[in-house]
Every structure is written in C-alpha cells, then in structure tokens.
Amino acid sequence: MNFHGKTVVLADAGREDLADRLRALGARVTDSLEEPADLWCGSEPDEDVWRLGIPMLTEADLYELLLRGTPEPGPGDFPGAGVPGGEPERVHAVLRAADWAAFVPERDLPPLRETLTALERAHGVTPAHLLATERLVERGARLRHPYARPAFGVTGAITGFALSPSGRHLATGHWHMEEERGTLQIWELATGRAVNAVAGIEGGVGWPGCVDTVQWSADGSRLALAFRTNMVGVWDPFGAWLNPYGEANVTDGNDSAATFALAPDGRSAYISMRSDHEVMGCVAALDQGHVFFAAQFGDVEGPLPELLPEPIPGEMKSRLDDGEWFFDQVWYSRDGKRLLGHDHDFACAVELPGGRMLWLAETGGPAVWSPDERLVAAVGNGRLVVLDANTGHEIGSHPVAGAPYWGMRGDVPRLAVVMEDGAGVGIHDEHGGFRYHLGIETIDGTGADPHSGQELPWAWAPSGEHGACLTSGGRVEVWSLGAEPELVRSAEAPDEATAVFWGDGDVLALAGERALRFVRAMTGEVLGDFVFDLECDVEPPVEEDALLDDVFGADSFVLDEEAWCTIAAPAVGPAAGLVIVPGDRLAELDADLAWTVERRFAWPVRWGRLDVVPDAESARATLERASEEL
Incomplete structure (x- = not known):
C-alpha cells in the first residue's frame, strides 16, 4: 500500500511509533475525522467511520503492512507440485535452490504442504520443513490462534456458519451478547485451523434460532452476514479490512435477523421486508456502502432498493392468507433470475426482476431445492413430497416425518430424510422413492424448522457416495451409501454438536454453540478441536x-x-x-x-x-x- 500523500486517522492515542513510521512514508497523520481521510486505524471497527466508507484496519494489521510491506513476485518459477518426495536431503536441496519470490500460495502451498506432510511421517520434522517455514514467514506468513475476539471481550457463541462453495473453508459467525459485538472467523478444512477473522462487528452476527445468517457468494470471494439484529452486510472473507463492501438496513427495525438470500455474484441480496406490494421484500445493493430504506415512510439513504411490484396471479393469491407472500427461507437460483423458497406450508418460485410468482405449491412443511435446481423436497403432515422445480407439480411422495437433505451422485440428486424422535435416516431416490433405512439414533434436532436453531445433523459427501450423521450418543457416524448401506466410521463429536459439514478432502466440520472440531471422515483423525470462551484460574x-x-x-x-x-x-x-x-x-x-x-x-x-x-x-x-x- 502506498501511503504517500494519504491521510491516516489513528484513533488510539499514544502510538507515536506508528505515527512516525507513517509520516516517514509521506502520510499525513491525524487523530480525528474533521477532514476527509484515506484510512482509519483503531482497535476495532468504528460505526461512524463505517458509515463514511473510509477503509478501516486494526493497529496490528496496519503495523503488519508497515513492517513487511507487500512482497514483489519474482521472475522465476517455483517448483510447486514438482517438489520431489523421498529423502530429506533431496527435498531440502530443492527448496534451498527454489526461487521463493515466484511462490504463489494458491498454486504452490497445498502440494508443498502435502509433500512435507509425507516427509514428516517418514522422517519427522527436518531441515526442509524449517527452511520452508522460514521462507514463508519472510514472505508474510503470520502466526494466528483460533480464539479471535473483540477487544476486552470474548469470542461468543457460534450463531451462524456456512461451508464455502469449494468446500475448502468454513465461515463461523459469533455473537457475544453482553458486549453486543461479534466476530467472523474463517477456517481451512484441510488443516482444521483458523486463517482469518474480523472482530468487533457491531451488534454481533446472527440471531438465536435463525439459520442462513452466513452466506457465501457463488465464487467464494464474498461473504454475507446478518448482523446487528436486522442488518445485512458483505465482507471479504480473506481480507484485512474491517469494513463490509456494503450493508443494508431495510427491515424497519425487525427484532430478529433478517431473512435474506445473497445474489450469486455477492453484490446484492434479496431481503424480506414489508412493502406495499403483494410479494414482499426487496433487492438491496451490497457493494455501494450504506443502504437504508423505510418503505412506509419513503426514507432512503444510498441506492434505492428494487421492490417486487408484480401482483400475485389470482388463483395463487386466493390460496394465501391475506393475499400476500413473505419468504420464511429463501435462496437465489444460480443464474440470479429466480428466488426459490417457502413460507413453512407453501413453496414457490418468483421471477426477478419484478417478482412475478411462477408457481405456488402447498407442501405442509419447509422446502429445500436440489443442488441442480431441478427438484424440490418437503416433509409435512407425515409425508415427503418431491416437486418439479420448474412447475411446482408433484412427482413423488413417501410417508415419513423429518427433515430432507439433498445430495448429488454425479448428475443425479439423492435424498436423505433425518427422521423425528431419533428414528434414524431414510435414503430416497430423486423422486422420493424409498431405498433403505439407516438405524442411527439421531440427535433431537432434525433441522426441519428454519427457526429452531443451528441444526444440520446430516451432511452428504460431495461424491454422494457417503453421508455423515450426528447421533444422540455424542458421535458422528459415516455411512457408505451404495447398493446396501454400511457403517464406515464412528467418531466422537464435540459436546452438544448440532451441525455437521462434509468439506473438500473428506474432512468433516462438527459444530456446537461453543465448540468446533475437524475430523477426517474416513479415518477419524482429529485435525483441530476448539472450545470457545474457556475460563482460566x-x-x-x-x-x-x-x-x-x-x-x-x-x-x-x-x-x-x-x-x-x-x-x-x-x-x-x-x-x-x-x-x-x-x-x-x-x-x-x-x-x-x-x-x-x-x-x-x-x-x-x-x-x-x-x-x-x-x-x-x-x-x-x-x-x-x-x-x-x-
């Protein structure tokens, strides 16, 4: 970052060394916002600065920039995946001769880490490991621990989570209610370690009992959070900035987390709110700073959100109480042209822009869309129904009570239904046809109700060949789901775990309110195990x-x-x-x-x-x- 000619606000007094370093680089340093500024630095985010759109860094991150700068790429090539295995001396010689200025983490770090992991298994930690680490630290690697928190606070309970589209990272949102602040943390599944954090988020992240309060963009470059009770903002999950790209306050003071769906590009979101139209909600920008909209008063700050003015077709409207539609849970289609969701007993698809309702179906319970967006599954009134996602017409059913979970085996969807009262899991084909039953004593929460808390007791493997399920006995079971089911592995889960994710590399993430554990699905090896907000004597x-x-x-x-x-x-x-x-x-x-x-x-x-x-x-x-x- 070039500081020459920039105005930098240092919010915390007494950091003369920091001020001197900035002045030496040509920056103008001040302690107030009395005039326009290019950068603000403090211990945690400041709401007034946030609203002004001034980039914010913590003191630690600003010092990091000043102390190490930005390494320049070299003209050569780094061996990357070509680093040979074998004897330690050979690996050490290759790494010593390598052009580390040409090291590209995205390309080179994972294969190098795999090579050195194999070397450690055979020979222990060698000079090759020490050399590689020394070079990475020289290039900016930073020591980090997993318990990020606001200043003078604690990490807080996990109130939201989401697996990245690649399956390589898990995002967790935390809320320390007494401090009224929260933290976002990013975890790498391959290692089971925290790799980034944004602490001090005003008002905390998520809301007790609410789901989908953390959402990734389709390419994994942006992350949306429900925060400060009813607001929605988008952050860079791998950046240092405390600011969101943008935020929207459009729910007229709703007293719980906003129901929202992040657009595939991560630059806007559909947010549920009352309007004068029949299909409620709006699409608000999340890449243009602060957006405020109070529909009933016509108050607007920032870009005007897009409402959904198309009336509901008469036959559909007659089936709805009050002739209006609120989404209780909602998703965007991959092309960004439809909203797909439910209001508990009904499911529907809505066209964008405009909000024309394409179809409405009574399901008797919450609905979920298959990953390929061809099918809809819902369980209500003791019955699983599968619908055509383009028309809403029923194409299959089966008597069962529980919560449906879609997976994909190749290009074919598969269904698991976590049954109520710990009665196991049913595996169904794409049309709802029953295949077989898994005799798992499941946890109490099936995840059927989007307001029942952070309950995700089942996860499909990306291949669709396996599934993982939390049990009432405090374990996670991994099942092979071929022609006949087979229990592959049972591993201990953290206390009161309520959610399981199956990520890239067959790594499971097991989450509870104050615990997070990463486990290899096929071996049971624990990669990371963390309990938040421990007390010390x-x-x-x-x-x-x-x-x-x-x-x-x-x-x-x-x-x-x-x-x-x-x-x-x-x-x-x-x-x-x-x-x-x-x-x-x-x-x-x-x-x-x-x-x-x-x-x-x-x-x-x-x-x-x-x-x-x-x-x-x-x-x-x-x-x-x-x-x-x-």
Whole structure:
C-alpha cells in the first residue's frame, strides 16, 4: 500500500511509533475525522467511520503492512507440485535452490504442504520443513490462534456458519451478547485451523434460532452476514479490512435477523421486508456502502432498493392468507433470475426482476431445492413430497416425518430424510422413492424448522457416495451409501454438536454453540478441536491493553483453566515467532497455533522455529535483541 500523500486517522492515542513510521512514508497523520481521510486505524471497527466508507484496519494489521510491506513476485518459477518426495536431503536441496519470490500460495502451498506432510511421517520434522517455514514467514506468513475476539471481550457463541462453495473453508459467525459485538472467523478444512477473522462487528452476527445468517457468494470471494439484529452486510472473507463492501438496513427495525438470500455474484441480496406490494421484500445493493430504506415512510439513504411490484396471479393469491407472500427461507437460483423458497406450508418460485410468482405449491412443511435446481423436497403432515422445480407439480411422495437433505451422485440428486424422535435416516431416490433405512439414533434436532436453531445433523459427501450423521450418543457416524448401506466410521463429536459439514478432502466440520472440531471422515483423525470462551484460574501474563514494546501489542488466549498463551500483535517482523507460555506447555502449541498465509491457508507451527519465553519481561528482552539484529 502506498501511503504517500494519504491521510491516516489513528484513533488510539499514544502510538507515536506508528505515527512516525507513517509520516516517514509521506502520510499525513491525524487523530480525528474533521477532514476527509484515506484510512482509519483503531482497535476495532468504528460505526461512524463505517458509515463514511473510509477503509478501516486494526493497529496490528496496519503495523503488519508497515513492517513487511507487500512482497514483489519474482521472475522465476517455483517448483510447486514438482517438489520431489523421498529423502530429506533431496527435498531440502530443492527448496534451498527454489526461487521463493515466484511462490504463489494458491498454486504452490497445498502440494508443498502435502509433500512435507509425507516427509514428516517418514522422517519427522527436518531441515526442509524449517527452511520452508522460514521462507514463508519472510514472505508474510503470520502466526494466528483460533480464539479471535473483540477487544476486552470474548469470542461468543457460534450463531451462524456456512461451508464455502469449494468446500475448502468454513465461515463461523459469533455473537457475544453482553458486549453486543461479534466476530467472523474463517477456517481451512484441510488443516482444521483458523486463517482469518474480523472482530468487533457491531451488534454481533446472527440471531438465536435463525439459520442462513452466513452466506457465501457463488465464487467464494464474498461473504454475507446478518448482523446487528436486522442488518445485512458483505465482507471479504480473506481480507484485512474491517469494513463490509456494503450493508443494508431495510427491515424497519425487525427484532430478529433478517431473512435474506445473497445474489450469486455477492453484490446484492434479496431481503424480506414489508412493502406495499403483494410479494414482499426487496433487492438491496451490497457493494455501494450504506443502504437504508423505510418503505412506509419513503426514507432512503444510498441506492434505492428494487421492490417486487408484480401482483400475485389470482388463483395463487386466493390460496394465501391475506393475499400476500413473505419468504420464511429463501435462496437465489444460480443464474440470479429466480428466488426459490417457502413460507413453512407453501413453496414457490418468483421471477426477478419484478417478482412475478411462477408457481405456488402447498407442501405442509419447509422446502429445500436440489443442488441442480431441478427438484424440490418437503416433509409435512407425515409425508415427503418431491416437486418439479420448474412447475411446482408433484412427482413423488413417501410417508415419513423429518427433515430432507439433498445430495448429488454425479448428475443425479439423492435424498436423505433425518427422521423425528431419533428414528434414524431414510435414503430416497430423486423422486422420493424409498431405498433403505439407516438405524442411527439421531440427535433431537432434525433441522426441519428454519427457526429452531443451528441444526444440520446430516451432511452428504460431495461424491454422494457417503453421508455423515450426528447421533444422540455424542458421535458422528459415516455411512457408505451404495447398493446396501454400511457403517464406515464412528467418531466422537464435540459436546452438544448440532451441525455437521462434509468439506473438500473428506474432512468433516462438527459444530456446537461453543465448540468446533475437524475430523477426517474416513479415518477419524482429529485435525483441530476448539472450545470457545474457556475460563482460566490464573491472570494472563500481559494485561489486555498492554504493549510488549513501542510497536507490538499482546494477543492472549486461554489454553485451559491453568494456563494462558500470548502471541504478539502483529506476529510479524522481530515478533513473528514470539510466544509467551509456561515452559511445560510447549507440546500443546501445535494444537492451537498455526502460521497463516494470505489469510487463506494454514501451515503447521511445529514446522518452524518459535521464540518461546515464560513472561512479558522476557518477551520484551527478546524483541529488543531481535530489533537490534535487524
């Protein structure tokens, strides 16, 4: 980032070192918003700055930019997937000779990580691992822990989650109700580690009992959140900015999370709200800053949302109470030209723009669309029905009570129905025909009611050949679903887990209100296991607002009830590997810490060197020595 000629607002007083560094780069530094600014920096987001559309960074992220800059790409090629396996000396020689300036994380990091994982299995951590980590840290890898939180607060309960379209990342939204703030975290499934976070989101993320409060764009580059009770905003899931691209407040003070659907391109969303038309709701921009709209008063700030003025056709209207339609849960079609959703007992499709209702069908319960958008399934009044998604006509049914979950085997949809009262799971063909029953004692929540909480007890494998289900006994079962079903694996789930996701590489993510675990579906290997907001009986080694020196703050988290761990904020430059932790807890660091690359990939902390010290005084001495050496 070029700071020359830019005006930077430092909201927190007393950071003269930061101000001096900015001035040396040609920036004008101020502590107020009395005149236009190009960048704002503080401990967490500021609502007034947010509304003005000024880019916001935390102090730690700004320091990171100043300390390491932006590495320039080199002219050569990095071997990437061509790094050979085999003997440690051979791998070390190839990595030592490689042009690391040509390293492209998206292309090169996953295969290199696989090669070094195999090398570690055969030989342990070798000089090749240490060299690769050293080069990645030089290129900007940053130490991170999984318990991101607002300043002077805690992470908070998980109130929303969503798997990315690629299956490589999980987004979790958190809400600390007492502090009225929230946190967004991004997790890499391949490693089971947190790779990015936005802390201090005003009003928290999600709402108790509400689903779909976290949604990805079709290409995985944008992430929408229901936040601050009834607002919707879109963030960069892999960026450093605290700001959303845009936000919309259009529900006239609704007292729970907005019902919304993110458009495939991530630049707008359909949001349910009352209007003067028969099909309620509007399409609001989420890439143009702040949008406010109060339909009944005609008040508008920002771009005017698009309403849905087309009247409901007479026959359909006669079947609806009050002759109007509100979506209770809603999705966009992949081409962005239709809204698909339900209002509990009815399902419908609505054309965009305009809102013309294409069909309306009584289902008796919430409906879900197949991934290929050809079919609709719903369970209500003790009956599974499958509809043609283009016409709403029924094409199959079966008597059962529960919640339907679509999967795909090749280009053919498959259905699982998680049955009520722990009665197991039924597997059905695309037309609802019964195939066989899985004798699983399922958890109480089937996920049938979109207002029943974060309940997703079933997940299909991307191949459609397997499924995973949470059990009432606190486990997750993995089943092979070929001609005959077969139990493949049973693994322990975290306490009170309510949701399971099947991601890329056959990694399961198991989530509860305050717990998250990543498990390999086929082996049961635990990749990551985290419990949020643990309490500790001892005081942290560094006070929350204390500095380790003129530059680096302290970022502490609880290891367990007996110990804390602290890394630097930011963990770059001379503080890249600094860790304050009791000496007898070193072996536990790999379970919580990771190097993160481009806020997208994680790298095992055990593959690098850490500067481990027992207390803050030792940390300050270590930083002083490292700064002198630099």
